[in-house]
Amino acid sequence: MPTKVPTLNRRLFLTGSTAAAATLAAARTLFPSGAFAQAAGPEVTGAKLGFIALTDAAPLIIAKEMGLFAKYGVPDVEVLKQASWGATRDNLVLGGAANGIDGAHILSPLPYLMATGKVTQNNQPLPMSIIARLNYDSQGISVSQAYKDVGVGLDATPLKEVFAAKKAAGTPASVAMTFPGGTHDLWVRYWLAAAGIDPNVDVSTITVPPPQMVANMKVGNMDAFCVGEPWNEQLVNQGIGFTAATTGEIWKHHPEKALGLRDDFIAANPNTVRAILMAVMEAQQWADAMENKDELAQILGKRGWFNVPPADVAGRLKGDINYGNGRVATATGLEMKFWKDHTSYPFKSHDAWFLTEDIRWGYLPATTDVKALVDKVNREDLWRDAAKTLGVVEADIPTSTSRGPETFFDGKIFDPENPSAYLDSLTIKALA
Template sequence: MTTPLHIGFIPLVDASALIVAVDKGFAAVEGLDVTLVREVSWSNVRDKLNIGRFDAAHLLAPVAIASSLGLGHVKVPIVAPFNLGLNGNAITVSPALHAAIMGEIDGNATDPMATALALSRVVAKRRASGAEPLTFGMTFPFSTHNYQLRFWMAAGGVDPDEDVHLVVLPPPYMVDSLANGHVDAFCVGAPWNSVAVDLGVGHILHFVSDILVRAAEKVLAVRQSWSEKNPDVLAALIRAAARAAEFIEHPENRAEAARILAQPERIGVDAEVIQRTLDGRLKISPDGTRRESSRYLLVGREGAARPDPAQAAWLYAQMVRWGQTAMQPEALKTAMGVFRPDLYDAALGQQGKATGPSDAVGAFAGPAFDPADIAGHLAAFKIGHWRP
């Protein structure tokens, strides 16, 4: 007896645990007959999950929180019992913007404060010359990409709502938009940054792990009502995803995982590009310059798969900082309750370890993040919409 499930995903490398769980047969071993449905936009994934067309989904962590709070759309409580990835995003800029930033930089190009300050000088010169504001692409208003871009820019004195344009683009459309000059830069998940570099239309300026040491990116999301009616099915799905994450994190399995993910109906880009992502060895410039980072994308290692409510608190704090919602203690409690380490621990039969507030996020600017003091966190930043 197998249980049929329909699960939506976006063609990104941080969907790998779901894809490998299905295509390697780990889900079938757990008695699950999973149909993976490839989507283009996060609004499609969210809406189909909310109305029950999908049983589960590969979902932006902030969308799970926003849906549970009724922000930007209808209120549908969501639970996230498994992290599909920490980090994995990058900021990619056009050759022209890259040259402009490098022309203004004072310091190391991998230092996000140095590039943020250089960007502020580029923005000031453009304003003085009467040029149009720079346009940055991100994947969704309630997205890590939006908050990571804003956090980086604002640290250097650039107001993301006044000094530049931020526009929403589905991940697969980012590269064409950069190539056509519709945007000057974007923040997106793998593999689309690497695709832009390989095509010669972009330079990877930063890995998101330069900006935040640990950033909850995508989650395995289900409706709360569904989780309560199907606890055994959900536990089986968590186990299958955990086994897949463990498989992917073994270096000897990376080539096979990349081939699985490269299939046209999955991510649909060259396996070599995907393996670079999984290995954390990326080409960052069209001239072939490479950069390695063990923290580029964490699929399962270092406790990455276990949801951390402190990460949800940081995302909620960004929603407050940028005017998407008001600060309310009950809403913070709801946001943190979306991330469910208890369900993860129960499914895997283990006692998890919580991440302390001092190292829950590890942002490059501002004080250490403490979920118990959101107001103190927000008060440390000059740019934003929140006021005490």
């Protein structure tokens, strides 16, 4: 267990590579010296944080690798690999004190599904909070090489007739995602439904942990999948399939993963939470700098983290995309984002979309009070407090909890002030 500490040691030296230290030294110009000097010290020196082997876990990994947790007085933070999102959920239910975890790199809808008891044993709610967003963009929808001549891309319509024939033959297409009601499930459902393919009727949807996607497609267990990087890029590099679309093409600058914590940990350790947030924010700024992408890919590729060739990570970190079907695009603006454009801030309007989509597909009841649930789980106030303590420049702190209406690739518009109008505009849905 982390030990109690009386005050924050603000002169802890950064550990890690010389290059990383130099980069972070430069970053201190963004965070004025002593900006957090008045903050009270952490109640404990650490926490147990889970992560899945996905590129968007980078802020937690970098904060650990480069000594940022130590810098802010929580050197005993553990960043622990989880086998699946189901395992993440189960370990959050256990909690750090019971050999589980206190928080995690997590699918943005999952804390809501846990807080409402929709995905927990015996439907027992687990009070959870989202305290930061970890990234925007750079997930992918990949398709088996068997469909390379069909012409499917951002528009999935070419698959409609093919999938209908498979269903009629008694072998419906298998489409994989990573957790029911999670982001990857919602992206692939949106993509299919926009093409008139009902994901509840026309295909078979299955749940597969992210690191197992490529191997399962290789042996023919699925026709398509949606997952984060580096697995789409690895699929292309191994010649097993191709990327039909990246999720940033479905909704540019979309929110993806979050940093979630158990409410009891937050209540008992508010200063520790602030310290964790400051470390993660600094890591996000470092990870967002284009000049650091190759080093980031090297770090994530290590055996202890992802155990993959850095080449599987680097391209899409930079927005350079080899789709694997003859299409190659560079400097697309679809790179994974960690800080710019207010990426780190957890907009309540974004969580409202996730909840509305979970209502659309029957994971939450139609009677769900979206605003009330978002206000309960989204703790953007903790983010603002940490940002102010850290000395984040005013331009990087949003003035509103809403980013306003969002427009999708098919022309649909989500107004967070009127989720029901968005739902009414959708033809394919399965309301509970």
